Amino acid sequence: LRHALHLSPNDPRLHRKLGNTLMQLGDIPGARAALEKAVALAPANDAIQLNLIALLRAAHDPKAAEHAVARGLAACPYSAGLHYESGRLAEEAGHFEDAAQHFDFTWRNQPDQPATALTLASARFQAHQNELGVSVLERRLSERPDYSPAAAMLVSHGIETGDARTAKWLECASASGLPADAL
Secondary structure, three states, X not given: XXXXXXXXXXXXXXXXXXXXXHHHOOOXXXXXXXXXXXXXXXXXXXXXXXXXXXXXXXXXXXXXXHHHHHHHHHHOOOXXXXXXXXXXXXXXXXXXXXXXXXXXXXXXXXOOOHHHHHHHHHHHHHOOOHHHHHHHHHHHHHHOOOOHHHHHHHHHHHHHXXXXXXXXXXXXXXXXXXXXXXX
């Protein structure tokens, strides 16, 4: 990769590959430098931005990760992945309504990621937007009746809040294949 970069020093894909390889080898400073160079060369490439953010999270550098998310979202405002990362930061800061906005964007633009519905519903519940959280989970179950984590979250929410629909949700959880011990 270093030889390839010598031949093509402005190829962001090569810098990304080098950064990811160095990260796997445990060279965090080298990986960071390579990924930052890749981002500088291709700021609108959200995949490279997400690689850098993952590295910064793994390196336990929350300030740098927060800065990278903001910079990435400014360069790629329609990136579902960067909205997800922004939502995670908002959630970690206790800004659940902001987090829900970002997770909602992610879910609308990547509906094939079933776990995003759980993250969105959780943020809605934490923001005291219970009905919005319930509707997210019910929608996920209408699309994928076998997605037992959504059914389990609905049941847990129903038990915690005393919701009268809990029995119906328990039936959905049983039908979704949730293991008996979890039920």
